[in-house]
């Protein structure tokens with residue numbers, strides 16, 4: 001629940017209501033809402049010091065307004081292979097065009113959010129800082145690149161940055177009459193819950209049901225969780241964060257490999273607990289990342305691991321197939337309990353796109369989760385959260401959850417607006433939520449679903465529901481791509497291309513276009529199919545088609561929830 005106090009309403013294109021200079025402008029570019037949440041905290045902290053602050057999404061920001069800024073902070077995440085989040089793209093590119101203004105006299109500070117298990121960690125933040133300074137801006141406070149476990153460091157950075165900005169900002173404010181600008185921000189879409197990422201709700205896990213067939217190559221689970229007893233609400237398009245427990249058997253092996261007494265007490269922040277409990281409940285042990293290898297290498301003095309620290313490419317290759325469990329198992333060494341704990345980072349909640357609408361399921365929340373399962377070093381490996389839910393958790397047990405709002409993935413406000421949904425694999429999840437919602441609202445807008453998976457008989461997720469919606473007329477059209485049911489692969493983008501004219505007609509009629517699922521290949525291929533569809537139907541060039549899609553995006557009519 002982080003989007004509540006942020007600027008959800010009218011675009012405020014960079015022109016403050018009162019004095020231009022005496023405002024701290026906070027620009028954020030956020031894919032999943034994390035950067036937005038941190039930016040919102042920065043604004044609140046600034047205002048609690050009596051500093052005027054303005055929070056603006058980069059997607060609502062007129063790039064030419066930059067030249068009017070005096071005090072600027074940028075909070076931006078990095079996504080995929082070092083790319084900016086979508087809402088940051090336009091500004092990001094503008095900064096290296098000839099139109100970008102001189103920024104002499106502008107004071108900036110940049111905060112990056114990222115995931116150090118990716119190669120281009122916080123690249124977008126680095127680029128923003130570099131581009132802004134090239135234009136003449138002066139760095140007021142040192143950039144920080146925050147990893148997934150960012151809460152504490154974000155708070156420290158905010159404090160440091162505000163200390164740096166405060167004297168000049170106060171002086172300007174006094175010089176210009178001392179008004180504190182308060183912007184009329186839009187109303188939040190969902191009420192804030194007392195349960196958050198930091199304070200999750202212990203919810204009952206009601207159902208975990210396999211929905212792929214016996215002979216499927218995949219194990220996909222339909223999961224139902226009860227929110228009864230909490231004040232958690234969600235909107236279709238939102239995600240649910242889940243904390244999971246690590247595999248006890250593997251934790252015990254790890255304790256043996258490091259010769260640590262399971263009952264040793266360790267400190268984690270303000271908490272004291274047994275090392276075994278810490279490893280099961282509180283620390284990341286599946287997703288490996290360079291920071292761990294580096295700390296573990298130093299703590300154990302393992303030469304082969306120390307070599308990796310110098311060689312980024314080798315490090316990537318090493319980490320890729322290994323969970324943290326594997327790194328330890330292959331490099332066993334006697335350690336103090338606290339030393340091991342200090343090598344690890346806090347377990348991060350996993351976020352899943354919600355597959356239900358509260359207008360249909362009330363205080364339940366449904367998810368569609370693929371079990372991450374692979375063979376490595378002669379043993380079966382499971383993903384942290386999906387392995388917990390599919391294999392270890394019992395129905396009826398409690399799981400800690402919170403809802404995460406995502407205003408970048410929303411049904412049209414207008415119920416008669418048509419929508420096109422492209423959701424292969426577990427990408428179907430938010431569209432099940434959309435359909436439930438539109439059904440409950442008796443929305444009259446047409447709904448078109450593109451779904452894909454390997455085999456019709458094994459992998460048609462929610463087949464009965466989808467066919468029911470077709471019959472009732474809620475779904476106007478469904479196109480399926482069962483990739484391996486014939487000699488040639490068929491994917492959702494092929495189905496889009498096959499329906500080129502009609503897809504284009506829907507877009508021209510005002511349809512919103514949604515994509516959910518794999519970011520690396522599928523979403524890119526779907527994007528390219530859209531480009532082709534536009535060029536084919538209009539005679540536009542590729543560049544013009546690209547602009548057509550950019551315009552769709554600015555109008556919030558092209559939205560992605562990809563991972």
Ligand code: 2AM
Nearest residue numbers: 424425452453454483491492521522525
């Ligand atoms: P495949 O595994 O048979 O190649 C959900 O994972 C579905 O998405 C599967 O049918 C999978 O096909 C398909 N898929 C794989 N790569 C894709 C891509 N680049 N674009 C669209 N769908 C893809």
